[in-house]
Amino acid sequence: MSAVTGQGHVFWEDLAVGDALRGPGVTVTDSHLVQWAGLTGDWVSLHLDENHAREAGFAGRIAHGPLSMSLSLGLLTQTGIFGNVQAWLGLDEVRATAPVLIGDTVHPEAEVAAARSTSKPDRGIWTLAYRTVNQRGETVMTFSSSFMVRRRPEGGER
Structure with missing residues (x-):
């Protein structure tokens, strides 16, 4: 049986401070906003009412901030580096x-901001500094x- 792609191939030692990662992109649709509102109960008018969003000074309805963040977290998993993550x-x-x-x-971009050992020899901690970037190259969100x-x-192979 072959291994599942993206699972278990990247260990803590394989990334070092300064390493950069980039995940694939997704085009945000009306469906994303409506489904996120339904999933979370966040029915704020900026996300669901075109007129309200325009009156508030936006070019149209805007995505929920936590939705944008979740897209970055999720899209970066497609790089395959999270197969050995034991805990978020x-x-x-x-x-x-x-x-x-x-x-x-x-799309998400992330840099390894910290990589440290723990008191348990079988695990380490990565801290990733994320940027969510739009199609114009503008950073729309940052977080770690x-x-x-x-x-x-x-004795494990590299």
Whole structure:
């Protein structure tokens, strides 16, 4: 039986501070906003009422901030680096720096900001500094997120 792609091939030692990652993009649609509102209960008019959003000074309805963040977290998993993650430890320093509109295409970029050992020899911690970037190259969100990652077993191949 062959291994599942993207699972278990990247260990803590395989990424170092300064390493850069880029995930694929997704074009944000009306469906994303409506489904996110239904899933979370966040029915704020900026996200669902075109007239209200325009009256508030936006070019149209804007994506929920947590939706934009979740897209970045999810899209970066498609790089295959999270197969040995044992726990998501949380996120910090979340900043929405520009609105995400329906029709915008966003992708995540992340840099390893910290990589440290833990008291347990079989795991380490990565802290990734994320940027969510739109199709114009503008940063629309920044945040950092930390993960507990399995270390390479002794004698394990690279």
